[in-house]
Amino acid sequence: MRETYEPAAVERDAQDYWHRHRSFEAREDPARPKYYCLSMLPYPSGRLHMGHVRNYTIGDVLTRYLRMQGYNVLQPMGWDAFGLPAENAAISNGVPPAKWTRENIAHMRAQLKSLGFAIDWRRELATCDPAYYRWNQWLFLRMRERGLAYRKSGIVNWDPVDQTVLANEQVIDGRGWRTGAPVEKREIPMYYLAITRYAGELLAALEELPDWPERVRVMQANWIGRSEGCDIAFPYAADTVSAVGAAGSLRVFTTRADTLFGVTFMAIAAEHPVALAAARASPKLAAFVEECRRGSVTEAELATQEKKGMPTGLHVLHPFTGQPLEIWVANYVVMAYGEGAVMGVPAHDERDFEFALATGLPVVTVVRPTSGAYEEVRAPWIAAYGEHGVTVNSGEFSGLGFRQAVESIAAALEMKGLGARRVQFRLRDWGISRQRYWGCPIPIIHCAACGEVPVPDVQLPVVLPEDLVPDGSGNPLARSPAFYQCSCPQCGRAARRETDTMDTFVDSSWYFMRYACPDQAGAMVDERVAYWLPVDQYIGGIEHAILHLLYARFWTKVMRDLELVKFGEPFTRLLTQGMVLNHIYSYQPPGGRKRYFNPADVETRRASDGSARYEVVTSDLGPLAVEHEGIGKMSKSEGNGVDPEGLIERFGADTARLFTMYASPPEQTLEWSDEGVQGASRFIRRLWSAVYEQVAAGAAPALEP
RNA sequence: GCCGGGGUGGCGGAACUGGUCAGACGCGCCCGACUUAAAAUCGGGUGGCCCUCGGGCCGUGCGGGUUCAAGUCCCGCCCCCGGCACCA
Numbered sequence: 001m002r003e004t005y006e007p008a009a010v011e012r013d014a015q016d017y018w019h020r021h022r023s024f025e026a027r028e029d030p031a032r033p034k035y036y037c038l039s040m041l042p043y044p045s046g047r048l049h050m051g052h053v054r055n056y057t058i059g060d061v062l063t064r065y066l067r068m069q070g071y072n073v074l075q076p077m078g079w080d081a082f083g084l085p086a087e088n089a090a091i092s093n094g095v096p097p098a099k100w101t102r103e104n105i106a107h108m109r110a111q112l113k114s115l116g117f118a119i120d121w122r123r124e125l126a127t128c129d130p131a132y133y134r135w136n137q138w139l140f141l142r143m144r145e146r147g148l149a150y151r152k153s154g155i156v157n158w159d160p161v162d163q164t165v166l167a168n169e170q171v172i173d174g175r176g177w178r179t180g181a182p183v184e185k186r187e188i189p190m191y192y193l194a195i196t197r198y199a200g201e202l203l204a205a206l207e208e209l210p211d212w213p214e215r216v217r218v219m220q221a222n223w224i225g226r227s228e229g230c231d232i233a234f235p236y237a238a239d240t241v242s243a244v245g246a247a248g249s250l251r252v253f254t255t256r257a258d259t260l261f262g263v264t265f266m267a268i269a270a271e272h273p274v275a276l277a278a279a280r281a282s283p284k285l286a287a288f289v290e291e292c293r294r295g296s297v298t299e300a301e302l303a304t305q306e307k308k309g310m311p312t313g314l315h316v317l318h319p320f321t322g323q324p325l326e327i328w329v330a331n332y333v334v335m336a337y338g339e340g341a342v343m344g345v346p347a348h349d350e351r352d353f354e355f356a357l358a359t360g361l362p363v364v365t366v367v368r369p370t371s372g373a374y375e376e377v378r379a380p381w382i383a384a385y386g387e388h389g390v391t392v393n394s395g396e397f398s399g400l401g402f403r404q405a406v407e408s409i410a411a412a413l414e415m416k417g418l419g420a421r422r423v424q425f426r427l428r429d430w431g432i433s434r435q436r437y438w439g440c441p442i443p444i445i446h447c448a449a450c451g452e453v454p455v456p457d458v459q460l461p462v463v464l465p466e467d468l469v470p471d472g473s474g475n476p477l478a479r480s481p482a483f484y485q486c487s488c489p490q491c492g493r494a495a496r497r498e499t500d501t502m503d504t505f506v507d508s509s510w511y512f513m514r515y516a517c518p519d520q521a522g523a524m525v526d527e528r529v530a531y532w533l534p535v536d537q538y539i540g541g542i543e544h545a546i547l548h549l550l551y552a553r554f555w556t557k558v559m560r561d562l563e564l565v566k567f568g569e570p571f572t573r574l575l576t577q578g579m580v581l582n583h584i585y586s587y588q589p590p591g592g593r594k595r596y597f598n599p600a601d602v603e604t605r606r607a608s609d610g611s612a613r614y615e616v617v618t619s620d621l622g623p624l625a626v627e628h629e630g631i632g633k634m635s636k637s638e639g640n641g642v643d644p645e646g647l648i649e650r651f652g653a654d655t656a657r658l659f660t661m662y663a664s665p666p667e668q669t670l671e672w673s674d675e676g677v678q679g680a681s682r683f684i685r686r687l688w689s690a691v692y693e694q695v696a697a698g699a700a701p702a703l704e705p
Numbered sequence: 706g707c708c709g710g711g712g713u714g715g716c717g718g719a720a721c722u723g724g725u726c727a728g729a730c731g732c733g734c735c736c737g738a739c740u741u742a743a744a745a746u747c748g749g750g751u752g753g754c755c756c757u758c759g760g761g762c763c764g765u766g767c768g769g770g771u772u773c774a775a776g777u778c779c780c781g782c783c784c785c786c787g788g789c790a791c792c793a
Contacts, residue, residue, distance in 0.1 A: 043793050084792060156791070167791040215709055219788075222708050299789050303706040336790090351706095427790090434791065504793070543787060545709080550790095579786085631716090633786085664717085669786095671717065675732085 005688040007652020015116055024075070024118040028531045032072040036532050037063045038512055038571075040540030040548075041078045044104035044126075045085060048111040050580040050634055051541070053644045054660045054670060058577055059539050060117045061661060067118070074532050076515035077112065077119045079105050081128035082439045083504045084167060087470045090438075097438040098466035101128060111645060115653045123515045127507035132514060133440040134461030135524040136506050139555075140191075140432075141443060141454050142562055148194045151452065154431050155271065155335070157296050158186035162473045165435040171296040178472055185293045187271065190433035190500070191442060195554045199224050199425040201568075202553055211573040213667075216545045223546050225426025229255035230410045232343065232419040234266060234316035237324050243314055244277045250316045250327065253338035253424050256348060257413075258405035261394035262364045264356065265344040266316055267309065267330035272340045275329045278312035285310055285329065292331050299334075307332050307355045319418045320395060330355060336428050364393075430551065432503040437468055437476045439501025447488035447495040456489050462497070475499055508548055509555035512538075512570060525564055538571040539666075545576065575666060582640040582672040584629040585614055589621075596639035597626055600674070631671060642672055655681040 018024060028034075039059040042052055056077075063075040079101075086097035093100070105126060112119070125132050143149040157166040159176035165186075170177040195202075203224045206217045233249035241247050250266060268275050270292035279286040288310040295301055309330040316325055325343075332351055333342055346356035346363040356363050391398050391405045400408060406421075413419030433442065441462040443455035455462055465483055468476040477483050477499040488495040513525050516532040549571070556570040583599045597616050616624045634641040647656050659680035664670040 040793095045793090080793070165791075168789095169792045171791095219709050223789085225708095297791085300706075303789085305706090430790080436791085503791070505790095508793085541787090541793095542710085543793080546788060547790065548793085668718090673717095673732090 005685050005692075007654065007684075008649070010688065011114070011116055011653050015113065018116075018118075024120050025122060026072065026074040026120045028528055029072050030531070032070065034532060035063075035066045035071040035073045035537075036512075036535045037066070037073055037075045037537050038515075038535045038539070039075075039077075040538070040544060041080045041508065041511060042108065043080045043083060043085070044101055044108055046104045046107065048108055048644045050642055050644060050660070050672070052112075053115065053656060054580055055539060055541070055577055056112065056115065056117055057657045057660050058575070058666045059537075060115075060119075060657070062537060062539075063118050073118075074123075074515070075117070075119050076123040077117075077121065078124055078511055078515065079108075079126040079128075080504065080508055080511075081105065081126040082133075082501075082507055084169070084436070084438075086438045087436065090469050091472045094469055096467055096469050098128065101126075101438075114648055115644075115657065123518045125511065125514055125518050127440075127504070127511060128438075128464075130461045130463050131521070132511075133464075133507065135510075135514070136440045136502060137443040137455070137460050137462060138457065138524060139510075139559070139562075140502070140506075141457065143193060143558060144454060148197065148558060149191055149432075150194065151189055151191050153187045154190040154192070154433070155185050155187055155297055156190075156435070158184045160184055164472065164474045166296075168296060168298050171298075174295050174301075182294055183296050185271075185295070185297055188435075190431050191444075192429040192431050193554075195430045195551070196425055196427055198554050198557050199226070199427045200423075201557060202427075202550065205553070205569060208569060209572075209574075212571075213574060213576055216542070216549070216574060216576065219545050220550055223427065223550065227255050227424050227426070229253055229422060229424055230257040230406065230413070230419055231339075231422050232257065232260065232319060232413060233417075234319060234325065234343070235418070237315035237317055240274065240314040240316060240327070243281060243312075244274060249418070250274060250341055251339045252341045252343045253422065254343055255424075256345065256406075257409045257419075258391055258394075258397075258400070258402050259345040259348040260318075260320070260343070260409055261391070261397070262345040262347050263318065263325060263343045264346060264362045264364055266325050266327045267333050267342050267344050267352075267355065268312075268327060269333040269335040269340040270329055270331065271335045272329075272333075274314065274327060274341075275312065278314050278327070278329070282313065285312060288329060292329070302332065302334060305331060307351070307358050309355060309359050319413060319416060328355075328359070328361075337426065338424060430503075430505075430554070432506055433500040434503055435475050435478075435499075436501055437464075437470045439504060440464070440507065441477075442498045442500050442502055444498040445486055445488060445495045446498060447491060447493065449493060450488055450490045450495075453488055453490050453495070459489070464501070475501075477501075505548060505551045506555075509552045510559065512552075513556075513559075513565065525559070529565055533565065534567045534569060535571045537573045537575065539575045539577060541579075542576040549574070577666050578664065578669040579633050580660075580670045580672065581631050582634050582642065584632050584638045584640050585616075585626045586629055586638075587616070587619075587621075587624050587626045596637075597624075598639050598641070599672070600642070602626060634672070647677070651677060651681045652684065654684045658684060 037059050039055050059075060063073050067073045081101050086101045089095060089100045090097050127133060140149055157168065157171050159166050159179055159181055161179035161181040162176060166176055166183060171183050174183055175181060176183055203221060203226055206221055209217060231251060231253055233251050235249045236244065236247060250268070252266070270289045275289055279289045295305070307330065309328045312327045312329060314327045316327060317323070318325060332355065333340065344352045344356065344361065346353040346361065353363065355361070391400045394405070397405055397408055410419065410421045441464050443460060443462045445453045445455060447453050465480065468480060470476050484497045484499055486495055486497045487493065512535055513529050513533060516529040517526045520526050552570050556565065557568050559565045560568045585597045585599060585602045586594050587597065588594045597619070601616050603615050603617055614626050614628050616626055632638060632640065644656060655677060659677050660670060662680065663673065663676050
């Protein structure tokens, strides 16, 4: 029997015991209340960081507490194993992403095990395993059968030098990360999932999630962005009819149909068909459309760029007055929202106002603007008529309040067949195609004769070859005949397999269901899912507040409608844990590049007045006085991370776990403190001393959790 | 730019739906006790400025406002963090 506390030995013994006794293996047991405690699965980046330790410790504490309360608790773990970092590692080291990923998983699994979490490791899964991702493919095909998955063109970042599609993250200041070449937009065919069909339900069901943080629900509601408005068709004038080659109308969506008589121009996106038609006739316009193609596709970039536009010389007719309105191509109009066209009402919309000012277009208003400030136009208007005002100079619709004006105008448009009231969502359909290697293959075959043909279910999974090495210039699958050469399942002739892979958010949209039945070879889910799901407590970072959580909610609703599961919301309670912070110390050599030093290497010297100096005693430059920059998120770039492995070796997992739990409430940021770690360590030591005393006195030690 | 969160002593952070006197609690610092000494521990003090030692004035990112009363409500702005649909 030991009499001094040696964390490594104690923890090894305990973990062995738990392993031998299968202490954390969860089995379906209708007699006991179940509890599904889930932490967001990690990306296998290589090493655990403190954020992981904190996340999983929170889940583990809850798991063990509820076990002791008599709940049948499931706490699983898995790996979000597809994604860009593996390709980046391949580019720099020449190692296949599969090898790199699996090695990382092995290392991180060992690190996680050393923390002694009450995880049922039998259920472990990695999203890059064909046994998992075949069901991504299977459900995709089911969605496609119902029109929930479809193909249309989408716009991506294009590196003209590497001839490759770039992720937004790979665009630095409008240039490709590897080539430095100015990024362009390019239109390519992609697969989409029709999440917008569920927009109304995704929004309404937020009300049924009282145990989600309010801010997450607000962010999701704003993201879905329901707005009530009106479709309005502006019939093409003769010039537009001849340019487009057919009669028709320019459709817009607006929430302010009441301002229809203040329209002074029409603005369309550069990718709009009318813009492309007009550009064919005008080299100047073609150049402008080309200019709009420069830069990345992110909303942040589109929203912050200077408003620019150019007239097409084409016109549409006002639906009531018949007055011609010129169509402009404008860089602030987004093709992806609404109809890719807006009616320009400078007096009632700040962006239209700025655009009109920049281009010299007229502003129809009661006040002549002189200063260029929108407030100058808006303020007297609101003062006179209130926020939404009263219609003036609007023909038969003059003198109406907002609601009444919209209703009357919409009714009149409907009579003319030129519009109707409609609900529009900001949410867009989910584009899942990625022109990348390390992801789940999209199970489609392109046949010259039959077109797009789904891979038959019996041929699933379409297995991703694991020996390719991406080099940064395009998708290696598209250069691998062994992968793309195939025969058409319908006509048997030679065909080409789709080489795009799925967005990794697909992988994480349902993994929590598969934990319930990881060994099920014949189906995506089975009756065990009905026992464990929905997840009772989900724990993860706030950075997933919108995309991951919204996609998982959508995917679950689709599975419900396919009668695969009976619930519509996957996560009953949500906890967003705070970040782990540490001090940031830097040294700025004269004329040199700023360097960061890890707080563990910094000594604090306090003067009698309480002021402090900070010093790195042993650096490669000798003793250095460093500057304290404050406290920030642990990050590689600021060199202020704490490696969990070293911490566990020195103090043991219990100290690491105790410190991360007691130093701050789970939702709040956690500030690293070596004194705090020492304190936690002392506490654990005292605890074990007491245990040893009991054992010495003849009591049996309790290792059952 | 848009959406969400935040900004309070040297530091982490309290303060219910506007209501005693902002700064609980903790850390740090200062003074004292114990000690040969130090650490540990215990007791006291600790927002800033001024002071005739009674107290006075200022103070919750900045500038306005509402109110008998504002950290809290309203208007405008600044800064930091997360997200903005191809990072995960």
